[in-house]
Amino acid sequence: MSFCELPDAPHFVLANATLPAVTVEGFSGPAKEGLVTADLVIGDGKVESVLSPGTAPAALPSLDMRDGMVWPCLVDMHTHLDKGHIWERRRNPDGSFMGALENVGADRAANWSADDVRARMEFSLKTAYAHGTKLIRTHLDSIPPQHGISFEVFSELKHDWKDRIALQAVALLPLESVLDETVFGDIVAVTKRHGGLLGGATRILPDFEKILETLFRAAADNGLDIDLHVDETEDKQVLTLKTIAETKLKTGFDGAVTVGHCCSLARQDDDLAKQTIDLVAKAGLSVVSLPMCNMYLQDRHAGRTPRWRGVTLFHELAAAGVKTAVASDNTRDPFYAYGDLDGVEVFRESVRILHLDHPLDTAARVVTTTPADILGRPDIGRIKPGGPADLILFSARRWSEFLSRPQADRIVMRNGMGIDRRLPDYRDLDPILMK
Numbered sequence: 001m002s003f004c005e006l007p008d009a010p011h012f013v014l015a016n017a018t019l020p021a022v023t024v025e026g027f028s029g030p031a032k033e034g035l036v037t038a039d040l041v042i043g044d045g046k047v048e049s050v051l052s053p054g055t056a057p058a059a060l061p062s063l064d065m066r067d068g069m070v071w072p073c074l075v076d077m078h079t080h081l082d083k084g085h086i087w088e089r090r091r092n093p094d095g096s097f098m099g100a101l102e103n104v105g106a107d108r109a110a111n112w113s114a115d116d117v118r119a120r121m122e123f124s125l126k127t128a129y130a131h132g133t134k135l136i137r138t139h140l141d142s143i144p145p146q147h148g149i150s151f152e153v154f155s156e157l158k159h160d161w162k163d164r165i166a167l168q169a170v171a172l173l174p175l176e177s178v179l180d181e182t183v184f185g186d187i188v189a190v191t192k193r194h195g196g197l198l199g200g201a202t203r204i205l206p207d208f209e210k211i212l213e214t215l216f217r218a219a220a221d222n223g224l225d226i227d228l229h230v231d232e233t234e235d236k237q238v239l240t241l242k243t244i245a246e247t248k249l250k251t252g253f254d255g256a257v258t259v260g261h262c263c264s265l266a267r268q269d270d271d272l273a274k275q276t277i278d279l280v281a282k283a284g285l286s287v288v289s290l291p292m293c294n295m296y297l298q299d300r301h302a303g304r305t306p307r308w309r310g311v312t313l314f315h316e317l318a319a320a321g322v323k324t325a326v327a328s329d330n331t332r333d334p335f336y337a338y339g340d341l342d343g344v345e346v347f348r349e350s351v352r353i354l355h356l357d358h359p360l361d362t363a364a365r366v367v368t369t370t371p372a373d374i375l376g377r378p379d380i381g382r383i384k385p386g387g388p389a390d391l392i393l394f395s396a397r398r399w400s401e402f403l404s405r406p407q408a409d410r411i412v413m414r415n416g417m418g419i420d421r422r423l424p425d426y427r428d429l430d431p432i433l434m435k
């Protein structure tokens with residue numbers, strides 16, 4: 001299945017490897033389209049050194065990569081592991097956003113016991129791990145009493161998986177509940193106990209400013225960061241992004257604030273879009289785009305061909321200095337019928353949907369360094385001397401080779417050793433889905 005075999009040795013060289021320069025620290029060489037060639041010395045489960053090609057110690061066993069790429073393991077900063085894989089049990093008959101909300105709600109009420117959530121989350125973790133992902137942030141639907149169930153399961157899995165995938169969780173709460181002291185107080189307490197973040201999906205609500213200020217105050221009082229679903233709509237009347245940036249500036253909140261989706265920003269007139277982007281930059285918000293899910297849900301009208309891609313103003317935000325990344329979002333649930341938590345697929349589709357290409361020089365940052373930085377894990381998503389040898393090896397040498405195939409024959413290395421890359425079998429989920 002793999003395109004080549006790793007040396008069977010604890011100390012060896014990956015010779016003549018092509019590395020995305022944005023992910024490499026402590027080495028620089030002549031870059032072509034943002035790609036540099038190097039020899040990587042692997043020892044003790046770590047990247048011992050990154051050297052100019054042809055200069056690694058000749059006495060060590062060596063795998064000649066023949067210019068094949070080597071990437072750091074990937075970051076998936078916005079997922080919904082609690083919803084994943086329910087598609088066969090509860091579909092979205094018309095593929096619309098409202099259809100997604102309604103069908104997830106019905107499935108949650110009927111089926112989301114701890115065992116059910118655990119089985120599906122574990123399936124997703126196995127999948128993501130096999131593809132080469134090392135850090136995942138998931139949102140957890142936190143409509144009471146679900147928050148209690150899902151956060152418990154999350155903490156168990158976070159512990160069980162700590163040596164394979166670092167996990168973060170965001171309470172995705174109904175924002176109206178922020179004004180109900182008892183309900184919100186309990187969600188905040190559960191979130192804090194499990195080391196989570198506060199979140200929710202913004203839309204036009206009466207008292208929206210009061211809700212946001214209350215949410216920011218609770219986050220500040222409890223030392224929690226914030227990660228919101230924002231303006232996931234084609235309706236240009238909706239632009240809560242502006243209010244979120246203003247609230248962060250007004251409250252002086254000093255935690256991290258991430259905003260996901262921001263679809264309707266792309267529907268605004270240029271002036272309003274620019275003003276909003278400047279405000280987002282000034283407030284220091286980080287933006288994550290979810291291209292596959294956005295293209296699936298946005299501009300969907302029965303019998304009509306979609307006319308826009310659904311994604312936010314990614315390039316304009318990045319140009320204004322905003323940290324921007326992409327992620328999977330939903331997988332095989334009513335919000336997105338497909339997906340496999342494969343960062344390489346997310347990257348490939350993002351390049352196509354968002355035009356991250358030409359030049360592709362720094363594009364690899366969107367699933368590696370930038371999301372790692374946004375999640376407060378600047379130790380992840382890079383290749384550096386002394387860092388763990390958590391790497392993905394590809395046969396592809398240049399961008400066109402990399403982006404044209406799914407890279408199913410990649411090798412995932414963790415602590416210097418190849419892992420079993422077999423994906424879990426969908427049949428494993430039959431017992432909970434076919435009840």
Ligand SMILES: Nc1ccnc(=O)[nH]1
Nearest residue numbers: 080201229293330335
């Ligand atoms: N795109 C999404 C919005 C809200 N909830 C989800 O699970 N997904």
